[in-house]
Amino acid sequence: MRPTDSDGKSGCPVPREAASAVVLRTAATGGLEVLLVRRGRPPLAGVWSLPGGKLEPGETAEQAVLREVREETGLAVRLRGRLGQHGVEAPDGTGWRIAVYLAAADAGDPAAGDDAADAAFVPLARLASLTLTRGAADLILAGARRFDDKDG
Numbered sequence: 001m002r003p004t005d006s007d008g009k010s011g012c013p014v015p016r017e018a019a020s021a022v023v024l025r026t027a028a029t030g031g032l033e034v035l036l037v038r039r040g041r042p043p044l045a046g047v048w049s050l051p052g053g054k055l056e057p058g059e060t061a062e063q064a065v066l067r068e069v070r071e072e073t074g075l076a077v078r079l080r081g082r083l084g085q086h087g088v089e090a091p092d093g094t095g096w097r098i099a100v101y102l103a104a105a106d107a108g109d110p111a112a113g114d115d116a117a118d119a120a121f122v123p124l125a126r127l128a129s130l131t132l133t134r135g136a137a138d139l140i141l142a143g144a145r146r147f148d149d150k151d152g
Contacts, residue, residue, distance in 0.1 A: 020052025022143030040117030
């Protein structure tokens with residue numbers, strides 16, 4: 001991993017902070033759908049991913065994920081809790097520590113914005129047919145196991 005910052009003590013790289021969300025809704029057919037964005041910029045252009053991105057200075061992970069989902073899809077979501085943390089290394093060697101949240105979508109259809117080339121709700125049964133970012137499928141399935149749509 002290429003150093004991006006230093007912790008000031010060990011000289012070890014400090015991962016950059018980001019947040020993303022597994023946004024689910026119940027489809028008219030009764031099955032679950034997940035909100036995905038197709039990345040529009042390299043190095044992951046064309047790959048489907050969970051909406052999310054880096055934390056801005058002074059922003060909490062919760063604030064960042066709500067902002068990023070809105071910027072990339074135009075949708076407001078309600079957080080249902082934290083699913084966990086996901087670590088990735090970008091092709092340039094930058095390390096990222098991503099706080100991953102479970103969320104429910106409010107009404108509306110997504111529209112791609114910011115750096116997303118496309119945004120869509122995808123039935124969970126179609127996940128295997130898509131090229132997803134590393135770890136996304138496991139996070140989506142973990143979110144689906146915890147999702148309860150009875151309170152919206």
